[in-house]
Amino acid sequence: NxxxxxxxxxxxxxxxxxxxxxxxxxxxxxxxxxxxxxxxVVQKPLDKFRMKYLWVTNLCSQTWCEQQMVYEFEFPGVEKQEKTEAMNAGASIHLARELEVHDVVSVSTQTREDSWAIKFLNVLAMIPVLQSGGHVREFPVFRELDGIFVVGVIDELGYSSKGELELRELKTRTTPSLPRSSQKSSHTFQHLQLRLDQVLGVQVKEHIERAGLTVSTFGDLLELTCLNLAFSELPVIDCIKLEYCYQADGTLLGCETVTFDEKNVMEHLKFCLSYWKGQREVRGVDIEEAWKCSHCSFSNVCEWRTKKSEDALVKCHTKKAK
Ligand code: SF4
Known part of the structure; x- marks a missing residue:
């Protein structure tokens, strides 16, 4: 420059x-x-927000309103108090559910490789459970999508009464009612810049040994995880079930089975990722979902909303003039 x-x-x-x-x-x-x-010269949002990879939750927020997600990155302090409280309450219910099937062990990590090693170790521990027909919670998932590495956690994986592998997602609600229909639509080390030859931390190594494995570097564990996944012969996920649960007392409000339309989902993801790659401008909600703006902390400053209102006014005047 x-x-x-x-x-x-x-x-x-x-x-x-x-x-x-x-x-x-x-x-x-x-x-x-x-x-x-x-x-x-316009910086890619992925670089601007210093992100090496995306979380599935980023893509979910983006699906709700991309402009709102960007404002939240740009003005992190503006996040509503209630939203944080709701997230904490949701996290407690998720942890309680996880404790029903797993023991949660605290392991101190020293490097980013250590943290990723724990994720891979969790995958290695859950594969035999699934192979034996059991169910697991908080299953880590990661893959490259259209050039961007995406990381997430599946709430629960188990088998349906028909023996199909079912992905179960727990949704906590602040109100004791099911959501309206409009609310429902919502390569590894290179991407993460992790060092394959990084020796794992003492506590992580001890944890690995307790699991009956012998590895010393992050690369060894990554290779072991990939081999296990490749030869596990686990079935593909056949169905997706959403469980809605009331945040205040954890009661189940209802379940819904969702058809996984891979083509539509991939198209939607590609569209989301094109923003992160700097291939298009940020978008707010469409007019049919303008109701979301009334719950938004940025409604008074939102440029997208202002522009949409101005466009609507111009349209209205042009119609009258005709
Ligand atoms: Fe999105 Fe509406 Fe909020 Fe703007 S006001 S960020 S369009 S929800």
């Missing part, structure tokens, strides 16, 4: 004003070189 700037300054001083104007004129060419250059 500094090289480019220096060359420009020397070039400008060597030209007289008229030549400068001409040069600028030439630059305003029909091919739009300036515009293209400007686009090129």
């Amino acid at each position: 500094s090289h480019g700037l220096c060359t420009n300054e020397v070039g400008t001083s060597a030209l007289n004003q008229e030549e400068v104007k001409k040069s600028i004129g030439k630059l305003k060419d029909p091919g739009g070189i300036l515009q293209r250059k400007r686009k090129q």
Whole structure:
């Protein structure tokens, strides 16, 4: 960058004003070189928000309202108190559910490789449970999607009465009612820049040994996890079930089985990821979902909302004029 700037300054001083104007004129060419250059320097949101990978929860927030998600990144302090309380209450219910099937052991980690080693170790421990027909909770998942690494956790995996592998997702609700229909739509080490030769921390190694495994580096554990997943012969997920639960007392409000439409889901994900790759501008909600704006902390400052209101006014005036 500094090289480019220096060359420009020397070039400008060597030209007289008229030549400068001409040069600028030439630059305003029909091919739009300036515009293209400007686009090129726009930082990708993934880099702007210093994210090496995305969490599934990022994609969920984005599905609710992309503009709101961006505001939350830009102004983290504006998050509503109730939202934080609701998230804490939801996390407690998730932990209580997890404790029903697993013992939670605290392991101290020293490096990012240590933290990822724990995730892989959890996967290794859950594979035999699933192979024997049991169910597991908080199953870590990760994969590359359209060039971006995405990480998440499946609430529960188990088998249906028909013997199909079922993904169960727990949704906690602040109100004791089911949501309306509109609310329902909502390569490893390279991406994460992890060091394969990183020796794992003492506590992590001890935890691994207690599981009957012998590995010393992060790369060894990654290889072991990949081999286990490849040869586990676990069935593919056949169905998805949503369980709605009342946050105040944990009572079950209802269940819903969802058809997994892979083509639509992948199209939607590609669209979401195109924002993170800087391939399009941020979007707010469409007019049919404008009700979300009334629950939004950014409604008074939202540029998307203002523009949509102005567009609607212009449309209205044009109609009247006709
Ligand atoms: Fe999204 Fe509406 Fe909030 Fe704007 S006001 S961020 S469009 S929910």
